[in-house]
Amino acid sequence: MSKRLTADLASGALTEALADIAEDAARVILPYWRNGVVAETKSDDSPVTKADREAEALILERLEARYPGVQTVAEEAVAADGAPAEAAEWFWLIDPLDGTRGFIEGRESYTVNIALVHKGAVVAGVVTAPATATTWRSGAPGAGASRRRFGESWQAIKVRNRPASPMAVMSHSMTDVEAERLASRHGCVQWQGTDSSLKFCLIAEGRFDAYPRTGPTSEWDTAAGQAVLEAAGGRVMAEDGQPLRYGKPRFGNGGFVALGG
Template sequence: MTTASPSVAAAADLERDLKSGALSLAIAEIAEEAARLILPYWRTGAAVETKADDSPVTQADRAAEALILDRLETLYPGVQTVAEEAVSVHGAPAAAEDWFWLIDPLDGTRGFVRGGEAFTVNIALIHAGRPTAGVVTAPATSTTWRTDRPEGGAYRRQFGALQAGEAHAGEEWRPIRVRDRPQEGMALLSHSVTDEEAARLAARHGCTRWQGTDSSLKFCLIAEGRFDAYPRTGPTSEWDTAAGQAVLEAAGGRVLADDGQSLAYGKPGFVNGAFVAMGG
C-alpha cells in the first residue's frame, strides 16, 4: 500500500488518460488479467485463512492484489493505493489523498470458497472523494463492466483467454444503461439479510420483488438495466462499492448515502454507512 503523493507528471497522466478514456481501458485489462490469475484457484479446494475481522482470505486474493498493485504502480507511479488485503495486514492509511486507488482483488470471497459464481475484481480511481473511473470483472462468467470518460457512459464485454502474442482478447465493448423504473421494480439484496428484512428493504425502495446476490455484481446488474435498486444497511468497506458505483453512475444511476448525497470516499477508516444504489 503506497502512501507517497503522486508526482505532478503522474497526476497529469491520470487526468489525460481519464479524459481520453484510456485509463478505464487500461484498468479493465488489469482486472481481466487478475481474473485469469484467479480462475485456476476456483473450485479446487484451495486453502482458506481467516483474517482478524473473521472474513476469509485465499491465495487467489493475495496473488490478484499483488498483480494489480504492480500493474498500477507501473502505469501511474506514486498514486496512493488502498487495497483490501494490504489494509488487513498493515491497517488503513490515516487519510486519503486527492487521487487514490481503491482495490478489492476478490470481492465475494465467501461465495468464491463455496464454489459460487458471484465474485468480482474491483478497481476504482478516486479523485476529490468521488469515484471517477471504475472497472468490475466477474471471472466466473468472463464479464467486465467499465466506465468511459468523465462525462459519462458505461460499457460491458465478454473477455476471452489470451493466445500467444495477444495483448487482449474478447468481444467489442457494448454500451449499457439503467432502465426506467417498471411498475413492479426488482431489488438486489445481500445474502446476509433475512428474508423478512429483504422484503422490507425492497418495499421501502419501491420494489415488489427481490433477489439475493453477492459482491459488486449488484451495481453492475442495475447498471445494465436488469434490476432497479440495491439498499444496504450494514457497513461495507469503500473498496467493496467504489468500482460498482463508478459503473452505475456512468450508466445513469445513483448511489446515495443516508443524507441523500452521493456516497463519497476517503472517509475515516474507509468504511461506508448505509446507502442505496438505484437505476432510473
Template sequence: MTASLIADLASGALHDHIAEIAEDAARVILPYWRAGGEVFTKADASPVTLADQQAEALILSRLSALYPDVQAVAEEQSEAEGRPASAEAVFWLIDPLDGTKGFVAGKESFTVNIALIQDHRPVAGVVTAPATATTWRTAVGGGAEMRRFGEPWRAIKVRNRPDEGIALLSHSVTDEEATRLAARHGCTRWQGTDSSLKFCLIAEGRFDAYPRTGPTSEWDTAAGQAVLEAAGGRVLAADGSPLAYGKPGFANGGFVAMGG
C-alpha cells in the same frame, strides 16, 4: 494527480488500462476457483485465499508501473498492515476478490474491483466477474459499457423504474428484512446476490435498487458505484448525498444504489 494519469483519464486510455488489469487479475483467480485451496482467516474473521493475495499483488504492481505516484488503498494490504490514516485527493480503491465467501463456496458471483477516486468521488472504475468472463467499466468519453472477455464493448444504461421493480439484496439479510427493504425503495420483488455484481446488474437495466444497511468498506462499493453512475444511476448515503470516499477508516454506512 500525475500528468500521465490526467492525460490517460482525458483520453480514455485509463479505462482501457484498468479493464485489462482487472481481466488479467481474473485470469490469476480462476485456477483457484473450485480447486479446494486453503482458506485463511483475517483479523475480522472474514476469509482470504491465495487468489485474493495474488490478484491484489498483480493489480498493485501494474498500477504502480503506470502511475507510480498515485496512492493505492487495497483490501488485503490494508487488512494486513492497517488501513491508511487518510486518503490523498486522488487515489485507487482496490478489492481484488469481492465475494470471497461465495468464491470459496464455488459460487459465480465474485468480482475484481478497481476504482479511481478524485476529490471523494469515483471518476473511473471497472468490475470483472471471472466466473462468467464479463467486465463492466466506465466508458471512454462517458457512459458505461460491458463485454465478455475478448469481445467488443457495448453500451449499457439503467432502465426507467417499472411498476413492479426488483431489488437486489445481500445474502446476509433475512427474507423478512429483504422484503421490507425492497418495499421501502419501491420494489415488489427481490433477489439475493453476492458482491459488487449488484451495481452492475442495475447498470445493465436488469434490476432497480440495492439497499444496504450493514457496514461495508469503500473498496467494496467504489468501482460498482463508478459504473452505475456512468450508466445513469445513483448511489446515495443515508443522508441522501452521493456516497463519498476517503472517509475515516475507509468505512461506509448504509446506502442505496438505484437505477432510473
C-alpha cells in the same frame, strides 16, 4: 499528479487499461475457483485465500508501473498493515476478490474491483466477474458505461426506466425478512440475492432497479461498482441523500442505496 493519469481519465484510456489489469487478475483467480482453495480467517473474521493475495499483488504492480506514485488503498494490504491515516487527493480503491465467501463455496458472483477517487468522488471504475468472463467499466466523463466479454468489443449499457414492478437485488447475507422490508421501502415488489459488487453492475445494465444496504461495507466494496452505475445513469446515495463519498475514516461506509432510472 501524473499527466498520464489525468489524460487517460479524460480520454477513457484509463478504464481500458484498468479493464485489462482486472481481467489479468481474473486469470490469476480462476485456477483456484472450485478447486479446493483453502481460506484463512482475517482479524475481522472475513476469509482470505491465495487467490485474493495473488490478484492484489498483480493489480498493485501493474498500477504502479503505469501510474506511479498514486496512493493505493487495497483490501488485503489494509488487512495486513492497516489503513492509511488519511486519503490523498487522488487514490485507488482495490478489492481483488469481492465475494470471497461465495468464491470459496463455488458460486459465480465474485468480482475484481479497481476504482479511482479524486477529492472524495469516485471518477472511474472497473468491475470484472471472472466466472462469467465479463467486465463492466465507466468510460470517459460523460461517455456512459459499457460491458464486454473477455476478448470481445465493448457494448454500451444503461439503467432502465423504473418499471411498474421494480426489482431489488440484495446481499446474500441478509435474512428474507430484512430483505423484504428493505425492498419494499424502495418500492420494489420482488427481490433477488447475490454476492459482491455485481449488484451495481446488474442495475447498470438494466436488470434490476435498486440495491439498498444497511450493514457496514468497506469503500473498496462499492467504489468501482458506483463508478459503473453512475456512468450508466444511476445513483448511489448515502443515508443523508447525498452521493456516496470516499476517503472516510478507516475507509468504511454506512448505509446506502444504489438506484437505476
